[in-house]
Amino acid sequence: MKTVNIYTDGACSGNQNEKNKGGWGCVLEYNGREKELSGGEADTTNNRMELTALIEGLSALKEKGLALRIFSDSSYLVNCFKNRWYVNWQRNGWKTASKAPVENQDLWMKLIDLLDGQHPSFFLVKGHLPKDPDDARVEKEFRRFTDHNGPFDLDEFRTVCAYNRRCDELATEAAAKIEDR
Numbered sequence: 001m002k003t004v005n006i007y008t009d010g011a012c013s014g015n016q017n018e019k020n021k022g023g024w025g026c027v028l029e030y031n032g033r034e035k036e037l038s039g040g041e042a043d044t045t046n047n048r049m050e051l052t053a054l055i056e057g058l059s060a061l062k063e064k065g066l067a068l069r070i071f072s073d074s075s076y077l078v079n080c081f082k083n084r085w086y087v088n089w090q091r092n093g094w095k096t097a098s099k100a101p102v103e104n105q106d107l108w109m110k111l112i113d114l115l116d117g118q119h120p121s122f123f124l125v126k127g128h129l130p131k132d133p134d135d136a137r138v139e140k141e142f143r144r145f146t147d148h149n150g151p152f153d154l155d156e157f158r159t160v161c162a163y164n165r166r167c168d169e170l171a172t173e174a175a176a177k178i179e180d181r
Contacts, residue, residue: 001119003067005029006057007160009127009167010049010074011175020044021178024053025170027163028060035060036166040174049171050074051107055114064117071160073127081122086112123149127168129161 007029012022022044028035037056041049054070054077072078080086086108089095094102102108126141142157152160 001065001067002030002063003069004061005163006054006068006070007163007167008050008053008057008070008072008074008077009164009171010046010051010053011168011171012044012046012049013175021175022046022049023171023173023175023178024049024056025167025172025174026053026057026060027167027170028057029163036170038170038174040171040178042178047074047076048104048107049175050077051104051111053167053171055107055110058111058114058118061118066118068115068118068120069123070120071123071125071164073125073164075124078122078124080108081115081120082124123160125160125164127164129164131162131165 005028007027008025010022010024012020019042021040021042023040024038026037028037037060039052039056041052050072054072070078088097089102089105089108094105096102123145125145129138129141132138138158138161139154142154145157146152
C-alpha cells in the first residue's frame with residue numbers, strides 16, 4: 001500500500017472579526033516528491049482554514065486505498081478523527097453533546113467523504129517550534145509527540161516540524177494576498 005504524508009496548517013489574522021483574512025497551506029509528500037498547495041479566504045476562522053488545508057490536500061490525491069499519515073498542529077482536526085467525534089455528531093443529526101449545531105459541519109462532511117476509501121492516521125504536532133533542531137524545546141516536544149503518537153525517530157520528527165513550519169508559511173503568505181475591503 002502506498003503511503004502519502006500530508007502536512008497541513010491554517011492561519012487567520014483577526015480570527016472571528018468582521019474583516020479577517022485566512023490562509024491554508026498543505027504539503028503532500030510521497031516517495032521523495034512534494035506538492036505544495038495553498039489558498040486563502042476573507043471572513044473566515046482559523047478552524048475553517050485548518051480543515052480546508054486537509055480538504056485541499058485530500059482533493060489533490062488521484063487514488064483511493066492509500067495509507068495517509070496526516071500531520072497537523074490543529075487539535076480540533078486531529079482529535080475529531082482520533083476520538084471519532086464525528087461518529088456521535090452524525091448519529092445526533094450534526095449536533096454536539098450539548099445539542100448545539102456542529103460548527104463547520106459543511107467542511108467536516110466533505111472531509112469524511114474524502115477520507116472514505118483511504119487509510120488515514122492522524123498525528124498532532126506542536127506548531128511554531130524553532131528551526132534550530134538542537135533547541136531544547138524540540139527535544140521536549142519530541143518526547144511528548146512520541147508519547148502521544150507512538151514510535152518516531154528524532155530525525156523524522158524534525159522533518160515533520162520543518163513541514164509544519166512550511167505549511168504555516170504557505171498559509172500566512174496566502175492570507176496576506178487577500179485584498180482588504
